[in-house]
Amino acid sequence: MAVASDNIRRARPLLGTFVEIEVAATSRTEMDAAISAAFDAVAMVHRLMSFHEPESDVSRLNREASIRPTRVHTWTFEVLETALEMNRRSRGAFDVTVAPVVMGLLPSVRSGPSISRKARFVDAIELLPEQAVRFRSADVSIDLGGIAKGFAVDRATDALRCFDIASGLVNAGGDLRAFGPDPRTVHIRNPRNPSRSICRIDVADEALASTARRVDLFGETETRGPAVIDPSTDRLVDSIDGVTVRAPSCMVADALTKIVMLAGTDAGELLEHYRASALLISALGDVQITSEWHHAVHLAA
Structure with missing residues (x-):
């Protein structure tokens, strides 16, 4: 005989949006623990990859990586590996160094005029052993906002799957991932x-x-x-x-x-x-x- 499952849904402000997590399982204790672990994973990605947090990996790279190789968390290194691979495969269409240009956009210019051009050198981002990163030019700066939110959803989903959860959904402002039979x-x-x-x-x-x-x-x-x-x-x-x-x-x-x-x-x-x-x-x-x-x-x- 099938065992009925219950479900709960919770939301928190993270990653510059609201992250919503919904799970279904037979144990309320299991669901509470799973959701807590998933939110912890999202919060970790935020701390590591925020463009604005001064002690994030991204901020440290933008300050130091053109001066010396800078070690980052395994998760940050993984995102950079994927970002650079997608840059190569897309012939430059995906560019983690273009986002800082967007930070200068004002409402008065967002309808189409060009933005002041700055040099960008994605090829100058070197990924070194032991999760170290080096920029070959002081003109290089990065923002992982175009990929980190999706990575956070994946890490939250992995956290849920470590528990006895029948189905789940992680939604970070429209970037989402679902698992389960239905x-x-x-x-x-x-x-x-x-x-x-x-x-x-x-x-x-x-x-x-x-x-x-x-x-x-x-x-x-x-x-x-x-x-x-x-x-x-x-x-x-x-x-x-x-x-x-x-x-x-x-x-x-x-x-x-x-x-x-x-x-x-x-x-x-x-x-x-x-x-x-x-x-x-x-x-x-x-x-x-x-x-x-x-x-x-x-x-x-």
Whole structure:
């Protein structure tokens, strides 16, 4: 006879957003312990990879790595390895050194004018033995905001799986991962009208990440992050309004959303390499879905 399970859901402000964790199990004690461990993992990623925290690995690298090799936590090193691999595979479209440019964006210029160009040298980021990192130029600075949130979701999911949890969902501001026997339904908002859903997606034992071009830093409906910058021009992307990527890992899905925002349907080979698929919303509101994903996407009427 099947044993009934209970479920609980909790949320905390982390990573510049609200992180929500939902689990199902037969033991309340097990669920409490699992959620606590998952939040601890997310908080650890925040401490290590925050661009703003002065003692984070990222801040220490930006201060010291051009002067001397700087050791970082294993998790930070893993994210950097993936970020540099994706930079190479995307021919520079994914660039962890472009995000500091975005930090200078003001509301008055976010509609399209170019941003002052600065030198960026992703090839000058050296990954050395014993989790040490060196920048070959003082002009290099990094921000892992385009990939770290997905990594945090993955680490929280791993923490949940260490317990006797039947199913779970970790959602960090729209970057999410689910596991368990039953699919979850996720609603994707219209980037131009976030109060409306443009489609719903069935998610089962996989991750989703979304990036939208149109962000109102002072509005009440959509404050999820900065606009996406094309590293080759330092201009805001204006041909695609939003992208959602499905992948086995949330870290990969998170990074791929930025690449697809830039490359559009030309990112097909890269999506295939990472066993991922994508949904694109053009500036005209048209929806494109990669062919292997149609069975799990239900467009709104």
